[in-house]
Amino acid sequence: MKKVLLAWSSGKDSAWTLHALRRQNIEVSLLLTTLNEAADRVAMHGVRSALLQQQADAIGLPVWQIPLPFPCTNQEYEARMADACRRAVAEGFGTIAFGDLFLQDVRAYRERQLTGSGLTPVFPLWELPTAILARDMIDAGLRARLSCIDSKVLDATFAGREFDRALLSALPESADPCGENGEFHTFVYDGPMFRRPLVIETGEVRNVDGFIYTDLL
Numbered sequence: 001m002k003k004v005l006l007a008w009s010s011g012k013d014s015a016w017t018l019h020a021l022r023r024q025n026i027e028v029s030l031l032l033t034t035l036n037e038a039a040d041r042v043a044m045h046g047v048r049s050a051l052l053q054q055q056a057d058a059i060g061l062p063v064w065q066i067p068l069p070f071p072c073t074n075q076e077y078e079a080r081m082a083d084a085c086r087r088a089v090a091e092g093f094g095t096i097a098f099g100d101l102f103l104q105d106v107r108a109y110r111e112r113q114l115t116g117s118g119l120t121p122v123f124p125l126w127e128l129p130t131a132i133l134a135r136d137m138i139d140a141g142l143r144a145r146l147s148c149i150d151s152k153v154l155d156a157t158f159a160g161r162e163f164d165r166a167l168l169s170a171l172p173e174s175a176d177p178c179g180e181n182g183e184f185h186t187f188v189y190d191g192p193m194f195r196r197p198l199v200i201e202t203g204e205v206r207n208v209d210g211f212i213y214t215d216l217l
Helices: 012-023 049-059 074-090 104-114 130-139 165-170
Strands: 003-007 028-036 063-068 093-097 120-122 143-150 184-190 202-208 211-216
Touching (some): 012 130, 049 063, 049 184, 074 093, 074 104, 130 165
Parallel strands (some): 003 028
Antiparallel strands (some): 143 184, 143 211
16 A cells, blocks of 8 residues: 655645544545745745644654755755655655645645655645635634734734634635735644644734744743
8 A cells, every 4th residue: 555645735625624534534654844944834835844744743653844945946855755655655655635725726736746646646735615614614623823814815813813713703704814916825724633732822923024933832
């Protein structure tokens, strides 16, 4: 049997993908995460690599951290990801799962990049209605904090908030309930995919080119 790895962002969609696969009795053997090398943080989510490691430990899976230069060209990103894919195939992996929900161009890009790589992409959450999905996550005990928001779409008061029913009610109608259009990114610290919860606290909040990052400790 070829092994399964999961593209892991540290956020709720990749965590829920893990949960969905486990419910289908599909065992994930490895998490794969890209990091901003200069900041030593998860790309886009802004989560510290040490916290990412604690998260992987609490879930009970190893995590491959793929460092990316900052700024990173698309060419460099693709080269480093291709290296990671070759390594995965050499180590017996045949499938890579993604937590994408409905962005067709993102899915098409992933499928194109993986053609001929030896890894088959799968999308377990594809086209699930996001309003229902968000509520299902919360009702199942998934706990997450907003680690990054796009201030062009959401008010600054959303920074660092808990991903819960109150948040869903407060989101503007234009925002996707799962933040799939980049409205927000999350860090998961508990849920049915965890062996034990992480204890986190909120550090400083900073605005980087309109993206408001909440430092989680």
